[in-house]
Amino acid sequence: MRxxxxxxxxxxxSVIHRLDPRAKIIFMLIYMVIIFxxxxxxxxxxxxxxxxxxxxxxxxxxxxLFKSVKAILVLMIFTAVINIFFYHEGKVLVDxxxxxxxxxxxxxxxxxxxxxxxxxxxxxxxxFTTTPVELTDAIESLLHPLTxxxxxxxxxxxxxxxxxxxxxxxxxxxxxxxxxxxxRGAEIDTGGLVKKIKAMLPVLIPLFVSAIRRADELADAxxxxxxxxxxxxTKMKVLKFGVKDAxxxxxxxxxxxxxxxDKYLLGGLDGYIVEFVKGLAG
Amino acid sequence: xxxxxxxLAFTYSPxxxxxxxxxxxxxxxxxxxxxxxxxxxxxxxxxxxxxxLNGLIKLQSGSIDVFDIKLVPDKKNKQDLRKLxxxxxxxxxxxxxQLFEDTVEKDVAFGPKNLGxxxxxxxxxVERAIRLVGLDFEDIRGRAPFELSGGQKRxxxxxxxxxxxPRVLVLDEPTAGLDPYGKEQILELITRxxxxxxxxxxxxxxxxxxxxxxxxRIVVFNDGKVAFDLPMNELFRRSEELAAMGLEIPRAVRIxxxxxxxxxxxxxxxxxxxxxxxxxxxxxxxxMDETDIAKLSAAQFDFGxxxxxxxxxxxx
Ligand SMILES: Nc1ncnc2c1ncn2[C@@H]1O[C@H](COP(=O)(O)OP(=O)(O)OP(=O)(O)O)[C@@H](O)[C@H]1O
Ligand SMILES: [Mg+2]
Numbered sequence: 001m002r003x004x005x006x007x008x009x010x011x012x013x014s015v016i017h018r019l020d021p022r023a024k025i026i027f028m029l030i031y032m033v034i035i036f037x038x039x040x041x042x043x044x045x046x047x048x049x050x051x052x053x054x055x056x057x058x059x060x061x062x063x064x065l066f067k068s069v070k071a072i073l074v075l076m077i078f079t080a081v082i083n084i085f086f087y088h089e090g091k092v093l094v095d096x097x098x099x100x101x102x103x104x105x106x107x108x109x110x111x112x113x114x115x116x117x118x119x120x121x122x123x124x125x126x127x128f129t130t131t132p133v134e135l136t137d138a139i140e141s142l143l144h145p146l147t148x149x150x151x152x153x154x155x156x157x158x159x160x161x162x163x164x165x166x167x168x169x170x171x172x173x174x175x176x177x178x179x180x181x182x183x184r185g186a187e188i189d190t191g192g193l194v195k196k197i198k199a200m201l202p203v204l205i206p207l208f209v210s211a212i213r214r215a216d217e218l219a220d221a222x223x224x225x226x227x228x229x230x231x232x233x234t235k236m237k238v239l240k241f242g243v244k245d246a247x248x249x250x251x252x253x254x255x256x257x258x259x260x261x262d263k264y265l266l267g268g269l270d271g272y273i274v275e276f277v278k279g280l281a282g
Numbered sequence: 283x284x285x286x287x288x289x290l291a292f293t294y295s296p297x298x299x300x301x302x303x304x305x306x307x308x309x310x311x312x313x314x315x316x317x318x319x320x321x322x323x324x325x326x327x328x329x330x331x332x333x334x335l336n337g338l339i340k341l342q343s344g345s346i347d348v349f350d351i352k353l354v355p356d357k358k359n360k361q362d363l364r365k366l367x368x369x370x371x372x373x374x375x376x377x378x379x380q381l382f383e384d385t386v387e388k389d390v391a392f393g394p395k396n397l398g399x400x401x402x403x404x405x406x407x408v409e410r411a412i413r414l415v416g417l418d419f420e421d422i423r424g425r426a427p428f429e430l431s432g433g434q435k436r437x438x439x440x441x442x443x444x445x446x447x448p449r450v451l452v453l454d455e456p457t458a459g460l461d462p463y464g465k466e467q468i469l470e471l472i473t474r475x476x477x478x479x480x481x482x483x484x485x486x487x488x489x490x491x492x493x494x495x496x497x498x499r500i501v502v503f504n505d506g507k508v509a510f511d512l513p514m515n516e517l518f519r520r521s522e523e524l525a526a527m528g529l530e531i532p533r534a535v536r537i538x539x540x541x542x543x544x545x546x547x548x549x550x551x552x553x554x555x556x557x558x559x560x561x562x563x564x565x566x567x568x569x570m571d572e573t574d575i576a577k578l579s580a581a582q583f584d585f586g587x588x589x590x591x592x593x594x595x596x597x598x
Binding site for chain 2: 182201
């Protein structure tokens with residue numbers, strides 16, 4: 001279990017989990033690009049609706065999704081504050097000393113924060129629903145055309161998957177060594193910086209020794225089986241683009257089109273709504 | 283003085299899809315001076331349990347009392363933890379992987395130093411510990427741990443714990459990955475350590491034959507619970523239940539069972555010593571005394587290898 005639990009994979013076996021990982025990576029790219037084309041709050045609402053629907057279909061608790069934003073909350077607040085202070089357009093709301101806050105600034109800051117959080121939640125959703133191994137397989141497959149210009153895609157993929165394979169093992173090892181040294185009275189997380197670094201040595205040295213040993217053993221094992229990352233290798237799990245992937249593609253394309261329509265045809269739906277409300281009021 | 287564990291439960295990664303209940307309502311009390319063997323198939327929670335004894339994982343529910351150092355959930359007391367680590371010495375599986383200093387002497391000194399002892403005291407303890415594990419102190423003190431053999435490394439690692447002079451010694455699979463000779467030596471070492479250093483010993487083992495050799499009490503873990511907790515000589519009357527839990531039955535017991543099936547009843551037999559004794563009692567016409575019997579059992583019944591099993595079965 002721990003082999004896949006590294007990273008953020010959240011297994012529920014939903015249809016989203018079972019989609020072709022290549023398709024998911026491409027959807028991800030489309031999603032990332034399209035977020036920068038969103039022109040109105042209605043657009044953001046649509047992106048959020050899309051994201052939350054996918055999350056629900058993937059059976060991932062919305063709380064888990066929000067947790068991924070928590071990690072970058074500081075960054076978000078920082079950019080928002082910067083934007084409020086340095087973006088000077090539109091109606092001035094506050095003008096005091098060197099500080100000038102405008103309606104445009106606030107508007108821009110909110111949109112930026114929305115953009116960042118939707119971006120982060122989207123990428124997290126990919127890692128919640130796709131194992132690292134699937135991701136490397138998909139990347140290898142997507143990069144395949146590059147072999148024609150002599151890029152060693154197979155080697156790169158092998159390196160990636162070995163690295164991924166090693167991370168959980170090393171994390172386990174770190175845990176164990178830390179416990180062993182704590183049992184010998186080591187105080188690993190107290191004191192100042194120098195003391196902390198010194199205290200890490202009893203953990204780092206055995207960890208490096210074990211990492212090198214593991215790498216050596218793996219290299220020997222690969223050699224002993226005459227492994228080489230040639231392109232003639234076959235896969236145990238062949239990636240397949242099926243009906244559900246086609247349906248998903250269609251949905252993503254409709255979503256992208258709606259966002260683009262909002263920007264280029266309507267120039268942002270918000271304006272119309274504001275006009276409409278004004279019309280009602282006046 | 284005793285170790286008292288009450289209603290201990292533990293779940294790895296709680297609240298995620300990977301949640302795994304490793305311990306489920308453990309009640310156990312271990313008296314000072316006990317020699318406890320912990321048995322159980324892989325994943326039954328043995329390691330998780332002993333980590334608790336040293337405060338190495340945060341208590342989730344239940345309570346632990348080690349020689350009047352009390353641990354309860356949601357309370358972290360640095361002082362207590364430090365005292366606990368001086369009281370319970372923990373030898374992990376493959377302890378040689380924790381060596382890190384450039385000389386054996388320095389590595390063994392790491393533990394006692396962390397206890398805040400004076401240099402003089404540390405030196406004394408280091409020397410004593412290295413001698414106690416059966417290594418040549420003068421020869422080995424200046425050598426790098428990484429250039430030693432596997433068995434030597436393991437001894438050095440054990441010395442590193444012994445040097446802290448814990449009152450309770452806990453060992454997790456101390457013989458894993460050693461050859462039969464190395465195993466034998468470590469087992470002897472454990473018996474010696476119990477006598478000369480830490481009066482209370484808890485050993486985890488997969489190998490039933492190993493555990494029956496020294497432990498006076500056996501605790502069997504099954505699926506995060508204590509399935510049995512009995513003096514050793516009673517446990518193996520329950521060989522069927524053991525087998526149902528996927529555990530091996532000691533060779534001596536199997537031999538005695540087979541003999542019983544053929545009409546030769548040797549009474550209660552748990553390990554090689556018992557078996558030899560019972561056989562001699564039954565068939566001896568020369569009236570051997572205790573020392574003769576001890577010699578016999580040491581010489582002929584090396585239960586470390588499968589040949590010995592075949593040989594012993596044949597002879598009997
Ligand atoms: N760090 C961890 N994270 C998640 N689950 C774990 C972790 N360590 C152990 N487990 C799980 O907890 C359960 C008990 O593990 P534990 O290591 O205590 O078993 P054990 O009896 O020592 O087994 P073994 O004889 O193989 O050493 C197992 O199912 C294991 O998969
Ligand atoms: Mg274990």
